[in-house]
Structures are given as C-alpha cells and as structure tokens.
Amino acid sequence: MIKKDKDIVSSAVVSKKERITNYFVFALLVLGAIVMVFPLIYMVMTSFMTKNQILSGQLSIFPNPWVFGKYGEVLRKGNFISGILNTIKVEIPVLLIGGFTSSLAAFSFAKLKFRGKGAIFMGLLATIMIPFAVIMIPQYVMFTRLKWTDSLLPLIIPACFGNVSMIFFLRQNLSSIPNDLMDAAKLDGCGYFRTFAQIFFPLMKGAVGTQLTLWFMAIWNDYLAPTIFLRSEKNWTLQVVIRSFNTYYAIQSDYALIMAASVIAMIPTITLFFCFQRVIIESVAISGIK
Numbered sequence: 426m427i428k429k430d431k432d433i434v435s436s437a438v439v440s441k442k443e444r445i446t447n448y449f450v451f452a453l454l455v456l457g458a459i460v461m462v463f464p465l466i467y468m469v470m471t472s473f474m475t476k477n478q479i480l481s482g483q484l485s486i487f488p489n490p491w492v493f494g495k496y497g498e499v500l501r502k503g504n505f506i507s508g509i510l511n512t513i514k515v516e517i518p519v520l521l522i523g524g525f526t527s528s529l530a531a532f533s534f535a536k537l538k539f540r541g542k543g544a545i546f547m548g549l550l551a552t553i554m555i556p557f558a559v560i561m562i563p564q565y566v567m568f569t570r571l572k573w574t575d576s577l578l579p580l581i582i583p584a585c586f587g588n589v590s591m592i593f594f595l596r597q598n599l600s601s602i603p604n605d606l607m608d609a610a611k612l613d614g615c616g617y618f619r620t621f622a623q624i625f626f627p628l629m630k631g632a633v634g635t636q637l638t639l640w641f642m643a644i645w646n647d648y649l650a651p652t653i654f655l656r657s658e659k660n661w662t663l664q665v666v667i668r669s670f671n672t673y674y675a676i677q678s679d680y681a682l683i684m685a686a687s688v689i690a691m692i693p694t695i696t697l698f699f700c701f702q703r704v705i706i707e708s709v710a711i712s713g714i715k
Contacts, residue, residue, distance in 0.1 A: 472496070472684035479680050495685040504658060505686060508666030515580045515662065516644050522585040524637050528629070530587050531595030532621045536607050546596075553589050561653055568654060579654040580647075580662075591636040598632040599625060638701050642694045663690055 466486070471479060472495055473488040499505055533539075534546050568579045602625065610620040626633075648664040655661055661669070670686050 468684050469688055472681055472688050474681055476678055476681065480678060492681065495681045496689065498682060499686045499689060502670075504661065504666045504669065505663075505689075507659060508661050508663040511577065511660060512645060512663045515577055516641060518581050519584040519644060520637050520641060523588055524591070524633060524640070526585065527587040527591040527636070528595055528626065528633055529621060531592045531599060532625055534592070535596045535599035536604065536625065537617065549589055550593060553593075557649060561649070565653055574654050575656045575660060577655075577660060580644075580650060584644075588636075588640060591640060594636055595629060595632055598629050602628055635701065638697050642697060645690075645694055 470486055470488060473491050473493065474485075475488070475490070475492055478485060478489060534542060564579070565574070568574050573579050573582075606624055607620065610624055615623070646664060647662070648668070651662040651665045652668070655665060658669075667683075667686050667690055670683050674680075674682050
C-alpha cells in the first residue's frame with residue numbers, strides 16, 4: 426500500500442513537471458511567433474501611415490490618422506500592373522509545361538526500369554545543392570549569345586524542362602503506390618504514357634497540385650534571376666518593380682507607398698498558402714518520411 430502511494434506521488438510530481446515544461450515551451454513558441462509575425466504586421470500598418478508618422482522616430486503600430494490612398498496610387502503606377510502581367514506570363518507556361526515534364530520524369534524514375542536510373546537520378550538530385558549564384562554568370566553568358574536576355578525567355582524555357590525539387594517529391598509520392606498497378610496496366614495493353622496519364626497521374630494529383638502551388642510562390646517571389654536577365658522596364662517582373670519602387674520612393678521618404686506595393690504583392694502567395702496549407706504540409710511530410 427505504501428509503495429502504491431509513492432507511485433501516485435511520483436506520477437503527480439512527473440505530471441507537474443511535464444505541465445511546467447509544456448507551459449515554458451508554449452511561452453517560447455508564442456514569443457517566437459510574435460517575433461516572426463511582428464514585421465509583417467508592422468509592414469501592413471505602415472502602408473496606412475502618413476509620412477510624418479513614419480519619420481517621427483517613434484515606434485507606433487497603429488496609424489494616426491489612417492491613410493488609404495497609397496494602394497490606389499500603387500495600382501495607378503504603370504510599372505506595377507505590367508510587373509504583375511509579366512510575372513503571370515512566366516507563371517502560366519512554366520507551371521503547365523514544367524509541371525507536366527516534372528511529373529512525367531518523376532513517373533519514369535519511380536516506376537520504369539532502365540540502365541543507370543539510380544545514377545541519373547542522384548546526379549539530377551545533386552544539382553539542388555548548387556546555388557543559383559554559382560551558375561548565374563555562365564547562364565547570363567549563354568543567354569546573351571542566344572540573344573534571350575532582356576526578354577522573359579530565360580525565365581521560361583529552362584523551367585519548362587522540369588523542376589528538380591518537384592521531380593524528387595513526386596517520385597517519393599509515387600514510390601508509395603504499389604507496382605502491381607504497373608503490371609496490371611501492361612496486361613491490359615497500356616503503353617507507358619497511357620499508364621502514366623490514366624492510372625498514375627490521377628493518383629498523384631494532390632501532390633502535383635501541392636508542388637505547383639509551391640512553385641508558383643517561388644516564381645512569384647523570384648528576384649535575383651529577373652534582376653540579372655531583364656533590363657527594360659516593360660519586361661520587369663513584379664519583384665523587380667518593387668525594387669525600383671524602393672530605389673525611387675525611398676529617396677522621397679514615401680515608405681507607405683513601398684509598403685503598400687509589398688502588401689499587394691504578398692496577397693496571392695499568402696492566400697494560396699492558407700488555402701492549401703494542410704495539403705502542403707501533408708505532402709512534404711509524406712515525401713520526407715519516404
């Protein structure tokens with residue numbers, strides 16, 4: 426009986442320690458969340474502030490008074506609208522063609538048997554480790570000789586051949602699908618492409634949609650490549666236009682206009698993430714486990 430009482434007391438002490446630990450971890454997570462979210466909130470609030478309030482030298486979160494005209498002013502700037510349209514011109518062919526070629530490549534690496542498949546896949550996967558800063562000068566020289574610079578072609582054509590990260594994640598997703606479906610398709614007389622299009626692609630539509638969403642966000646926020654390859658203002662993508670806003674309007678201390686442009690540019694990616702948040706996290710988790 427005494428031993429039983431000691432066990433109850435020790436379990437109560439352990440549970441109390443666990444609660445204290447959980448409270449401490451929760452407090453740290455809340456503090457970290459506030460630190461991460463505060464710059465975003467401050468950016469949105471700054472877009473409604475007056476110039477005098479921003480330059481007052483005091484950290485104020487809430488605008489006084491509220492100014493709503495900066496968003497309309499941003500949209501009236503011709504470069505901003507053209508930047509959105511140019512980004513969409515890059516997004517559509519890349520996501521459609523590049524998504525198709527990436528899913529087809531992932532199917533080949535996951536389900537087909539050919540000599541050197543493992544070595545080719547590992548070599549392809551190794552290119553993820555190469556930062557863009559290493560290859561941007563050779564790419565610029567190559568595209569200059571092809572007379573593609575100062576156009577959207579350097580941003581579109583290479584991506585249409587596929588995305589290595591998407592190929593990797595889709596291959597991991599396909600690895601969880603039984604190979605018996607492949608054998609059944611062969612018995613029914615299906616070729617490789619028909620097997621991919623009618624059997625495997627419908628099974629990985631969720632993973633494809635997730636990867637296309639992440640790819641959309643990456644293209645929408647891409648800054649370095651458009652800065653290198655695009656010179657004419659008429660070809661600038663959205664992030665390059667925002668950089669020009671920062672260069673021009675920062676001299677005039679019109680930070681509210683810069684923040685308003687940044688908020689508008691952020692809306693599509695934030696909306697996509699919250700709409701597909703659960704699917705994105707599940708897809709990445711499944712691919713990581715495999």
